[in-house]
Amino acid sequence: MGDCGDWVRGWEHRLGLGLARAGGAQRGGQADVGTDVGTDVGGFRTRHVAATLRPGTVEQVRQIVASVPPGVVLYPISTGRNWGLGSRQPVADGAVVLDLGRLQRVRHLDTGVGAAVVEPGVTQGALAARLDGTPYMLNVTSSSAHTSVVGNALERGVGLRRQRCEDVAGLEVMLAGGRLMRLGNWPDEAGRLVPYRQELGPGLMPLFSQSNFGVVTAAVIRLLPRPQGLRLVRLAFEAPRLAAAVDELRHLMQQRLISGVLKIYPRPRTTEFRAYCCVDGDAELAEAAARLLMRRARLGRLFNDVCADPGDDPLAERLRRCLGGDPSLNEPAIQNMFGADAAGVDANPARGFLFFLPVLPFHGAAVARAHELVVQVGEQSGTWWRPTVNAISCDVIDLAISCRFPRAATGAAHQALDLLHERFAEAGWRPYRLDIDHMDAGGPPDVLRRLKETFDPAAVLAPGRYTSPATGPALGPATAVPECGPGASVSQGDDPVMSPAP
Ligand SMILES: Cc1cc2nc3c(=O)[nH]c(=O)nc-3n(C[C@H](O)[C@H](O)[C@H](O)COP(=O)(O)OP(=O)(O)OC[C@H]3O[C@@H](n4cnc5c(N)ncnc54)[C@H](O)[C@@H]3O)c2cc1C
Incomplete structure (x- = not known):
């Protein structure tokens, strides 16, 4: 372990808190070098992690970053709950995870x-x-x-x-x-x-x-x-009307009858979809707009159920709270989904979860085609994926495609994930965000390499993260970085283009 081990032990001593194993258990007084960050709910290959450091102040972060010995690489995370995309795991092996979760000011x-x-x-x-x-x-x-x-x-x-x-x-x-x-x-x-x-x-x-x-x-x-009035209108429709309903919802959003991110969920074990539309602003305006939205929705005859603030729908209540800036009802939903609270999601031995997150044009035909692709991949792989439409603007949809799987089916779920990447790329739809097994960067590799050299000449930070395969270290066990890093030993000189913070 050499330099890396000494450096980590030094930091363990200075931080006075030991190093944390996966799952957050803190180990005081004893270097825990060479451990990993434990399982992640996505079931990605477990990366070898040299250590985890949890600084408590920005000055400690500065000292850690400034003192990194040659060959050591750092992987910064905030709270590490990047569920379905790798959680707290680095992209490549061998990093020291820099867990910033204690910076809570x-x-x-x-x-x-x-x-x-x-x-x-x-x-x-x-x-x-x-x-x-x-x-x-x-x-x-x-x-x-x-x-x-x-x-x-x-x-x-x-x-x-x-x-x-x-x-x-x-x-x-x-x-x-x-x-x-x-x-x-x-x-x-x-x-x-x-x-x-x-x-x-x-x-x-x-x-x-x-x-x-x-x-x-x-x-x-x-x-x-904070809006004074907020109504959540739920519009339900049957699967054959998906394309037409999406186009109608786009029209309603373009005419400002829907605000925030419009969400459309397929109802499990039915052929029904439910769109949740936020209408808000001045209390009277929200009231009038909700009535108008419902009238318009009924006129189109696409929706078989049109209702505002349904009292019997826990999802509607959770979304309504979130739209009002309150995420507290998300905890029971996480508990229900994973049989564990937020701290236990990754360690749960039974349930896995993956995300695939392409962006599509806000067009009914595109959404319907994307649904077909998801169903095909599910059938081919024997897994079940749920696509949720998030209309982030009048022209773009983030299609959050998620899979809940028993851990025993991890292999099949990952095969399906690879297939989704392939099928959606063929359709011309790329993800807006990536998991640790599918990292890529859209920009020209030579420009990205020059920028990396400018900001991080010794390649100390987060190797592989959103790196083009042409520029970054190849990933996977066969090309794993040695011990504490890629063996880079470029000096840590000051970057001349940057001025210190005030
Ligand atoms: C049921 C469910 C619902 C979800 N809903 C949503 C949703 O509505 N929207 C959504 O976006 N996601 C959603 N997610 C995914 C995920 O849980 C969230 O995106 C979560 O916020 C990401 O974890 P985090 O905030 O702990 O970030 P982290 O895991 O700490 O950070 C994510 C990545 O950013 C980089 N990074 C983090 N901090 C730093 C730093 N300080 N400096 C440099 N790089 C850094 C690291 O590479 C890290 O891996 C959902 C997941 C589940 C299971």
């Missing part, structure tokens, strides 16, 4: 302009609770309240209101070598902040989403005004 909360500055360990539940009773709310996802706002935004996750990257107005990034920089818009010394999403000049913030160029230690998150 809400550094700044401005309920005047609607923005918060949060560290990676701040969960959506914690921030939502801080906003309770204020005029602003968080764009929450339908995942657990114990997931990270920063981690999800860096993955360009999808909330109930919009894609999470749209929430980001500023990023604090630690570069390899230990330099901290702030991008975007931050509160000044007097706490004044303009939560503007763009940068002056070339935008650098997007370079740190779905990339391995830096460690994000905080983000400025834009909040949403």
Whole structure:
């Protein structure tokens, strides 16, 4: 283990908290080098992990990043609940996982302009609770309240209101070598902040989403005004009407009768689909718009059931709460799905879960074809996948295709996942987000390589994450990185293009 082992033991001593095994059990006083991060709910091949370090402050993160010895690579995570895509597992073998879950400060909360500055360990539940009773709310996802706002935004996750990257107005990034920089818009010394999403000049913030160029230690998150009125209209239709219903829903969304992210779920064990449409704003406006939406929906004769705020539908109630910025009902849903709470999802020996997340044009024909592909892959592999439509705008659908499987069927589920990648690529639809076995980067490999050299010349950070196969280390056991890293020994000199944070 050599240098890596000594370095890790040194950090164990300095952090005074030991190293954490998978599942979060902390082991004090004893180096636990060479362990893995345990099983993940996706059933991906277990990566060899050299160690896990859990710094408690940004200064500790800086010292860790700055002191990485040659050959050691770091894999930053926030709360590590990237379920269905690899959870807390790194892409490649041999990394030291840099678990930022202890950085839990809400550094700044401005309920005047609607923005918060949060560290990676701040969960959506914690921030939502801080906003309770204020005029602003968080764009929450339908995942657990114990997931990270920063981690999800860096993955360009999808909330109930919009894609999470749209929430980001500023990023604090630690570069390899230990330099901290702030991008975007931050509160000044007097706490004044303009939560503007763009940068002056070339935008650098997007370079740190779905990339391995830096460690994000905080983000400025834009909040949403809390609507005074919120109605959830449920429109049900039968499978043969899928294409026509999707086109009709797009039209209703284009005419602003639906706000936030429109969701369409197939009802398990039936041929029915249910669309959940948010109507909100001023209380009277929401009331009138809900009535209008229902009238329009009835006129089209596509929907066999049109109803607002159904009291007997737990999913509707959960979505309504999420749309109002409250993720607390997601916990019973997680418990019900996995037979475990958020902390136990990955360790559960019985239930597995995978995601495939392509984006499609918002067209009925595309959604109907995508459903056919999902059914075909399921039949071919003997697995069952559930596609949920998330209309993230009037023109784009994030089709969240998920599979729950008994762990004994992990092989079949992964075969199906490979098939989905193939079939959807043939149809011209690429994922917006990837799991640890299918990493790729869409951009030109030479440009991406130059950017990586600029930000992380020694390739210390997150090898393989959103890396083009042409530029990054090949993945898998045959090409696993040796011991603590890829053996890179480039010096950790300062990057001349970056200036230190104020
Ligand atoms: C039932 C269910 C519902 C779900 N619903 C949704 C949903 O509605 N929307 C959605 O988007 N997802 C959803 N998910 C998927 C997932 O649970 C969430 O996306 C979750 O927020 C991701 O985990 P995390 O927040 O702990 O991020 P992490 O796992 O900590 O981060 C994700 C990745 O980002 C990188 N990263 C994280 N932090 C940093 C950092 N500080 N610096 C540099 N890189 C970093 C790492 O590579 C990491 O692997 C759902 C999952 C399930 C099982």
